[in-house]
Amino acid sequence: MTTPPGTTFSPSLSQQVQRLRPSSTIAVTSRALEMQRMGLDVLSMAAGEPDFDTPAHVVAAAKQAIDAGKTRYTQVQGVPELREAIAAKLKRENGLDYTPEQVTVGNGGKQSLFNAFFALLDPGDEVLIPAPYWVSYPEMVRFAGGVPVAVTTRPEDGYRLDVDVLKAAITPRTKLIVLNSPGNPTGAVFPETTLRAVAQLAQQHGLTIVTDEMYEHIIYDHEHVSIARFAPEHTLTVNGASKAYAMTGWRIGYAAGPLPLIKAMNAIQGQSTSNASSVSQWAATAAITDSREFIDMARGQFQQRRDRIVAGLNALGLPTPTPDGAFYVLADTTRIHHDELEATRIILEEARVAVVPGTDFLALGRVRLSYATSLEQIDAVLERLGRL
Missing domain, CATH: 3.40.640.10 (Type I PLP-dependent aspartate aminotransferase-like (Major domain))
Structure with a gap:
């Protein structure tokens, strides 16, 4: 069957796709990117990835594979x-x-x-x-x-x-x-x-x-x-x-x-x-x-950052348990606002710090901060949050 001229056809999406829940972080992430494009100084604590470069011997192995035609x-x-x-x-x-x-x-x-x-x-x-x-x-x-x-x-x-x-x-x-x-x-x-x-x-x-x-x-x-x-x-x-x-x-x-x-x-x-x-x-x-040397280096850096951000957030009245692993903290932001989405917006708009609301994690009243970033940025973030 052809679509009559002048009409707009929209594919009928599957029920499975329609059941997928949209992320509550999309609006926050989009707004943070928009602010950065406007030239505003937004510090992001949202990244879920290490901030280190891939180890040199790993990069070398990839280059060798390319040169050997393993493609x-x-x-x-x-x-x-x-x-x-x-x-x-x-x-x-x-x-x-x-x-x-x-x-x-x-x-x-x-x-x-x-x-x-x-x-x-x-x-x-x-x-x-x-x-x-x-x-x-x-x-x-x-x-x-x-x-x-x-x-x-x-x-x-x-x-x-x-x-x-x-x-x-x-x-x-x-x-x-x-x-x-x-x-x-x-x-x-x-x-x-x-x-x-x-x-x-x-x-x-x-x-x-x-x-x-x-x-x-x-x-x-x-x-x-x-x-x-x-x-x-x-x-x-x-x-x-x-x-x-x-x-x-x-x-x-x-x-x-x-x-x-x-x-x-x-x-x-x-x-x-x-x-x-x-x-x-x-x-x-x-x-x-x-990669043992790299792993030990990264873990040592992450531990320093964990200790700095946990101590700083708790000192600001944002209760934060000390994590035993990974590179995230969940901070209680009910002092800023009882709703974590609104707290995330306030932190972004007023402190210009991008964090992830706990909504989709089922961590209500909390936001996630990634400390996969430098100690200098962590200090700057804590200073900004201290103004709220």
């Missing part, structure tokens, strides 16, 4: 050398035993999570997610037909998970548990006792755990523990190159877990994006194989 399609699941390096890393650093066949490489950690949810969820399946949570988890779950169920954590507990609260949320429809430790936006690190208890719940109830460990190398006062050590047959471990090696734009994520699940994820990726960037894969191989 063609690869296996959907990633080049064998990278998957071997990932399996070796998981054994060396996490005590996990995976073969390269149990590893899949995607276009960032987000694609690995997306593939996992589509491989595991049927319509109506419930997914338990500790909150505050990264904004994409519930939207991915909904898009895959699942039902996200928030499991509340408390700032007075450092946003650590209460296993009894998690257990009470389990129903006959529960299929998955999503963990993120260290967490975005809270910086919470779940202790080994908690992880063991969650693993036991998964075993008792026949649940799968999807654990996002993207920030594992940015932990300050604890050792990272992977929950797959306690229930490997129930666990998919997701990680990537973005945060640990300052490679956000290279778009390399990976997952390791039971072989049937990995094969299903490969099938999904094979019909969507196919392989991740070939050059990025060779760069990630170098990063994962040898």
